Amino acid sequence: MSNDNAALSRSIIGNLAELREGEVALPRFLFKHADGLYVDPAKLDDLEALQAAVDRIFSAGACFQGLDYAAFTHLLYDLDLLKTHSQGGETTKPRRLARDIVAFRASRRTLYKAVKMGDGKVEYYFEPVFEEDDGGNTDPDGKPALTRATLDFDEFVADMWLKGIRFGINEPTVREFIATGTTGRFVIARRRDAILGKAADIQELAEEIHRDDAPKELPNGRLDLRQFKNRFPQINKGVHLLKKIPLVLGTPGREISGHLIEPPIPKDFDLGTLAGPGTTVVRDANGEFIVSQNDGFLNLDTQTNQISITEKIVNRDGVSVRTTGDLLLTGDEYEEYGEVQEKRTIEGNSIMIHADVFGIVSSRGGTIDLKRNLVGGMALNQKGDIVIEGVASGATLHTRSGVIRVKRAESCVIIGTKVVIENASNCDILAEEVEIGLAEGCALAAKVIRIERAVPRKQSEMLGFVMIPDQGEFKRKINALSDKLEDLKAVLGKMIAESEKLKANPDFRKYVTIAGKVRKGEITLTPEQQTNLQKMAAALSPHLKLLAKLGENTKAKMAEQSALENQLAELKEIKRVAEAGISCNVAAVGDEIHIRTLPLKPDTPSLFDTPPKELKVKLRGTNSVGEMLFAGSSGTFQWQYSSPQDANA
Structure with missing residues (x-):
């Protein structure tokens, strides 16, 4: 209870043999000790007995003083209590419930208002409360004077119990609202829903x-x-x-x-x-x-x-409509000795095939290893390498993260992290890094290109595109962020200067000094001095509000500045990574070939997201894009990308 109420309250626990009016007798499982009121589980026949005792106490106009609400709900509703009582253990020891039992005066009960219940929760409207002055003072009309009162958590529990709220009070929340004098309607108790079990x-x-x-x-x-x-x-x-x-x-x-x-x-x-x-x-x-x-x-x-x-069985019949149908495998590895028929699909992980493949081989990871040929089919790997030890012809090879190695590729679409081919003819290739022995009539795009010999083939041009970052786009974004950051710093400087100017006000400094010493207990003010300090605070109220507002705005702007600095650093790092290691080397040019740069804008759909069917159009339709690095029919070509100087980088 509150300090004032606690001082006025006295224990109303009485002796059953000499019970006086207004007193309550304790059942055998409740007993008073020097340091408080205890419950003895060993003497508790059932949980209902304790609940009935609590109900009698509250209904008799009393309440617990210094209630341990956690112990209160545990003792009232713990389903394991009787079981542990019968087996012995820690829970059979007496448990402190409260300091005492005191009267819950009728004049105090009127302070507690009605509640709103529904949907498994209880709402209570907290507002200032008043009670008649105990000193006999009256107001100008001759009526008993009213004084500000404070709710009490112990009384609150008793009042809620009588209103049917016997479980789920949010003790920390209620205590906080009472202590701070918060006004408003708030949820003060909730039902605890049952948690469903799980079937076997x-x-x-x-x-x-x-x-x-x-x-x-x-x-x-x-x-x-x-x-x-x-x-x-x-x-x-x-x-x-x-x-x-x-x-x-x-x-x-x-x-x-x-x-x-x-x-x-x-x-x-x-x-x-x-x-x-x-x-x-x-x-x-x-x-x-x-x-x-x-x-x-x-x-x-x-x-x-x-x-x-x-019985055990081994399959070596290949993948076809007759033998297996399409395969959707969940194992870590699959090995096939038979041919994979056209339009048939194998989907699994780490796939090795010893015969020709005319269908689709799709792996979730590991390595796709085709010992012979891939003709008109597809080899797709979500995360891992693709190896074709024979010929890939009219096929699609695509890995999102891995190396593609092919002995000979003809009229293929190839997309991977790194592509290594001994002989590539009329292929469209996209990778971070490309290594080709002989490239004939191919269109390829990569950050790093290494070709031993490059020539056109019949009607197919030999085109190379070195992927570079779009410097204009990077510069525009970096400059925009830098300008925005500078403007923000200027605004921050003005705000900080204005705040310092306000803090320099003599009256403000005097008030802050005195208030700080009072708060620390270094000085004690007389009533007159206290009144003067309050007047000073009231006079400085607009000043204080303006200073507080400036502080909030400054904090927000500083957070915005930090976010912009992080964005700028991230963008510069993206630019650095995008520029690293870009090069092109052609050891021998056998006939007319063209090599251009292919600027890529940041924050745009990646070229690697291009569907394989559209790659040919993408590459062979960009012949006028970027800077021409080489156009010739003989000699060699070596080029290393050098980032232009950026004043804002």
Whole structure:
């Protein structure tokens, strides 16, 4: 309770044998000790008994003094209390609940207003409250004088209890609003919703767990005749196939009224009903598993949901409509000895194929290694290298992050981080770095170009584009940011100067000095001096407000300055990285070739995002873009990019 109320309050705990009016008797599980009021869980028959005792105390016009609200809600609603009581343990020890029980005077009860309840929360309107003066003073009309009163958290809990709010009060918030005299409607209590549990589930541990040669069903319900559901789920002995994820019970919640909110019990199942021939159920410290008992291929019975391991099988028949359909693999590595038919797709990770490929090979990572030829198909790798040890003809090779190595490439579209080709003819190539032994009639763009011999081929020009950063765009952006930064610094300087001028005001400096000493306790003011200080503060109020506003604006401008400086530094770093290492070297020019720069603007769609089908148009349609570096039919060409001096860089 507040200091004034605490000083006037006295304990109303009485003896049952000599109980006087206004006193309350304690049940056997509540007892008074020198340092406070305690609850003895060992003597508590059930939780309802404590709740009933609290209700009687509050209904009798009393409240707890110095209430430990956390202990209060724990003792009232902890579902584990009775269990730990029966087993013994720390929770059977007496728990301090409050300092005492005191009267909650009727004149004080009127200070606490009605609440607004709904949607699992309670709102209370905090406002100034007044009570009649205890000294008998009256106002000019002869009525009892009113004095400013302060709410009390202990009384607040008692009043809320009688209003049906018996759980979920936000103690720190309420105490803060009472202490600061905050005015307004605020949420002071919330329901604690139950947390749903999780039903028992199955976790698939094997990389491929469903073997099914039926056509794959698409999300729209149609069947894809090009794909089987799963063709090659090969399993070794001792592999953990499935793991049972045990059910997780939910966590009960509480209504504001204190009533329990029970979550539903999650569903469960017996893992043994899923273990078929060739598998067994293993239970150990890590959980409950279905484990393969022998090598073989996995089979799932859709009728019984049983999983079984059958005889071993090896596929060397290639990828076609007849043998496998399109393959969507989840393993870490795939090796194929047969031919990949035209329009057939293999999608997996680290793919090696020993025969010719006429279809599409797509990898999520690792290396695509084609031992023979890629004809009219595609090799796509999201993150990793592509190696063609034979010939790539009329094909598309694309990796988002990796090296493409080809022995011979003819009429191909090739996009990669780095491209290395022994012999390239009539190809369109885009990379950060390109190395070619013999380039015939190709159009290529890269930051680093190295060609041993370059010649045109029939009607195909030999074009090279060295990708460089667009200096004009960089300069424009850097200058714009620099100018904006300088303007901002000028504004900041004026604001700081104005603030210093205000601080130099003699009256302001005098007020700050006195107020600081009072705050630190260095001096004590007489009532008259205190009044004078308040008058001084009132007189300086516009001055103080202006200074505070200037401080806020200065802080905002400084944050803006920091953000601009970071943007400028980032842009300069992007420029530096974009300029690093750019070069072009052609050891031998056999016939007419053209080499130009290809300026790239920052913050524009990357050239590497160009769809492969559009790359040819992009490269061969930019013959007038950039600066001509070389146009000739013989000799050699060596060029190293040098960044122009930028006054703002």
